Amino acid sequence: MSDAYRVETTSRLAQWRIDNLASCTYRKSDPFKIGKWNWHLSVEKNRVLFVKLYPEISNLTRDNPPIASFIIRVVSSVGDRKALTHSEITDKQLKNNDDFVWAIEVPLTGKFIIDVEFLDLKTISPDGGEPCSIWADGFTQKRSNATALTSLGRMLTEGIHTDIIINVADGSIGAHRAVLAARSPVFRSMFSHDLKEKELSTINISDMSIESCQAFLNYIYGNIQHDEFLAHRLDLLRAADKYDIADLKEACHESLLEDIDAKNVLDRLQNASLYQLPKLKTSCMRYLVKFGKIFDICDDFNAFLLCAERELITEIFHEVLGAWKGF
Structure with a gap:
């Protein structure tokens, strides 16, 4: 040289x-x-x-x-x-x-x-967001965040100093009050007032399986895997809404938008209405009405109408009438 x-x-x-x-x-x-x-x-x-x-x-x-x-x-x-x-x-x-x-x-x-x-x-x-320095400030912050998440994950998976038991439909899992309270205002309220959860050091979540609850806790502790998230999206959405974890609810909302098809569109529409997910509701309506898929699932749609809320049925028919006027 x-x-x-x-x-x-x-x-x-x-x-x-x-x-x-x-x-x-x-x-x-x-x-x-x-x-x-x-x-x-x-x-x-x-x-x-x-x-x-x-x-x-x-x-x-x-x-x-x-x-x-x-x-x-x-x-x-x-x-x-x-x-x-x-x-x-x-x-x-x-x-x-x-x-x-x-x-x-x-x-x-x-x-x-x-x-x-x-x-x-x-x-x-x-993932987007603000540019991050490769040197001390950005690198140290990233390394610190990664180490902290790894440590939180170990606290859960290895049961390190757990102080609360979550009872679900088919088992129980140990967790940590401080972590749950930091992530959910509902859990924080449970542990801050003289409720049975505080006195007995247990939380009963009877509408979750142990696999879904494990996925829920893995998300809270920053330890969830993508396949696990996909497998339990609807249970995670229900838990996010129940325990007021906004970022998890939005993550489920965005994910459910990605794979709407004829087999799941009615279920997605029902959940969009139940949990107030406007983008998901709009996407399901467009799939059914604008793209004409409502005619491909007539039997399922008729069964859906028998049990759906009146307000949601009204919205669907307004969407159908609006589409017909466009022709």
Whole structure:
């Protein structure tokens, strides 16, 4: 590797020493690693000097481009040491060699150094949300959260210092008052007042099986698996509504929207009405009426009408009449 193209680095600092640019108009550095990415610096001499900083093209860059905050300087190393400093770049997403270009109109001759001090590097989580730093603040927070969730999961699965018993239809499970109270205002009220749950250190949930209750607790403790969640969505929805766990109710709501079909649409519609899930109700109505699936399940639909609430039946017929008017 030629020294002319080598970039020296520390954890957050990169320096490229250029001894002579007189004999060429373009030079690109060898790749150098800062954070998770390989980077390049390049200089192009025309009427002005263009300095570029960009990540090396890779699957990582395409899928998760860095969001960089940095200060970049050009330092003359001949005679009196002089530095030209670009104003601080904050949260700039860099994907290619045109995303950061610094045009320097001051003529530079002889030796000089391009100095890049990375203040922060962030990525966007696949789940969305605010960009998170890959360095101390973001990484430490993620590691802390992951460790805490693992520890909570062990408290449940290994029965570490459980202090409440949940009795269900076909068994019982130990849990922790503090965790349940922190996740549900209904549980908190049980343990804060002189109710039988506080006195006897038991909770009776007779309408849940032990498998569904285990899934419910696994969600509360941050330990649920995707297949387990899918298998018990309706029981989890019922428990979320009963114990006022809003995030679980919304997770069930979003999941039930994803696989509506002729076999489950009427059941989903009934639950949407019962638990006040507007998006699910709208999607079921559209599936039945706008897409004409109501005619494919006539027998099931007639049976549904015999037991459905009057208000829901009225909504369905309003939807049907509205669709007919559109023809």
